[in-house]
Amino acid sequence: MKLLVYSAKEFEIPALKRANNNVHQVTYISQALDTHTAIKAVGYDAICIFSGDDASLVVLEKLKDLGVKYITLRSAGYNNIHIKAAKRYGLRVANTPVYSPYAIAEHATALLLALNRNIILADKQVHAHNFLLDGLMGFDLHGKTIGIVGTGNIGSVMAKIMHGFGCKILGCDLIPDHNLVELCGVEYTDLDELCSKSDVISLHVPLTYENYNLISKSRLSLMKKNAILINTARGSIVDTTALIEALENKEIGAYGADVFDRERGVFFKDNSKTGIVNEQLIKLLSFSNVLLTPHQAFVTEEAIKNIASTTFENINAWETGNTCTNELGYETLITG
Structure with a gap:
């Protein structure tokens, strides 16, 4: 199968090449998928994209016209792809649902510890x-x-880490994990109560219609004045405007994140010479109690290896006509 890998990063290409093992004809390009770069997929059966790529309705229509049949994502989240449109155009889509929940949860813990113990200031x-x-x-x-x-794959690991610190753990999930109740003493409650009672809040939910701006102005106002909010999920889980207001008014203690709600065009690029123009991002970076990392939580040797393996498991399944276990159910209506 001919595969075009968009947003290919130097550190992940070796792992992808090993996982492919010269089976498929693969081309790696550093450009992200968007309305302008979709044309590069002409002549390819499949494309592989990352979380920062644009697989919106217009882009998918172009890909369909170019003859692309398959899209595999090097990420668990798929809010950047219009699943309903993909179904309409006959495009089959798969993600990488589990590559290393430890990588993400451990990074969330690192953000928390760095903020709480003022590691950045101390180092300076x-x-x-x-x-x-x-x-x-x-x-x-x-x-x-x-x-x-x-409290899914990543959140459950976070719960176990925090249990190791001797913390009391509140959980919020549509489907409670009874193993976490037994192992870590997790108490499940609703989101408003969790926000009002927690000293630290860590977000581990996918970005869906229901979760967009889940941490709203009203929920930020419920939080303790010294609460630390950690976000390694997706930027739009938090209402950025309300977050900035809460930070300005000292309504929360600190914010640590590996994501931003408008990463496209900024993240995964060196902007040191050109600077950035997003005023909200500039404002966030001006706060001494904000720690932002460049969507790097997944960058561990183990995670990159697993992402590469799953990418070609998806491609192999489609080419051989076998069931692709990671193929996304089209009943999920998420738009990019």
């Missing part, structure tokens, strides 16, 4: 030969209440 001060402890006060995680929104 020490590098400037300032060894004072002023402004470095944190708090023990032990005994604190951690709210985990979404």
